[in-house]
Amino acid sequence: MATPLDLEEQEQLDQIKHFWKTYGNLISWLLIAILGSYAAWNGYQYWERTQATKAAALYDEVERAAAAGDVARVERSLADMKDKFGSTQFAQQSALLAAKTLQAQGKTDAAREALSWVANGASDKAYRDIARLRLAALQLDAKAYDEALKPLSGEFTPAMVGLAADLRGDVLQAKGQTAEAIAAYQQAWQKLADTPDYRRLVQAKLNALGIEPDAAVLSETPK
Known part of the structure; x- marks a missing residue:
């Protein structure tokens, strides 16, 4: 048989009820926010890993097309890479590789466009600097001297x-x-x-x- 709560226990219970009535909703929303953030972070990590895997596979396609000297495939694969995974380092690597192939195949304008994309938007400073140097060298070969100096005017690593x-x-x-x-x-x-x-x-x-x-x-x- 349950014994009735003594006054001290009843007072503690009343305090707990009052506290939960006052702050219960706030605590619940905080817990939801924390758990939601944790779930979102895990989801983002999974998304990043998935994106990296897909970008790596597409980079392999660019690499195979470049090795085969297939310019149309190189341009198509690079366009897909920039469209779908433009913020990844694989995209920057792909653009540098594509530019080399395009230049070797005489498609200077396309090579210049690929290098400019890396030089102006790469998050990795090393890739950015490589693109700027190669872009300047390409402009020098074309005797476009003032244009060649532009990518060399900024700060380098x-x-x-x-x-x-x-x-x-x-x-x-x-x-x-x-x-x-x-x-x-x-x-x-x-x-x-x-x-x-x-x-x-x-x-x-x-x-x-x-x-x-x-x-x-x-x-x-x-x-």
């Missing part, structure tokens, strides 16, 4: 600064701006200290212009 300066020197030299070209080559020579083979190439360019980079650096050192 430390690993790419020397390469960008060297290419800028090539463009300026092609434009006949020798003094500016020398300054760019000197910057490249200084930034490429960790890549001696490439640095020797830059030094050869400076030597051909009558400049010894070691002497130039010494002359600029404060006394």
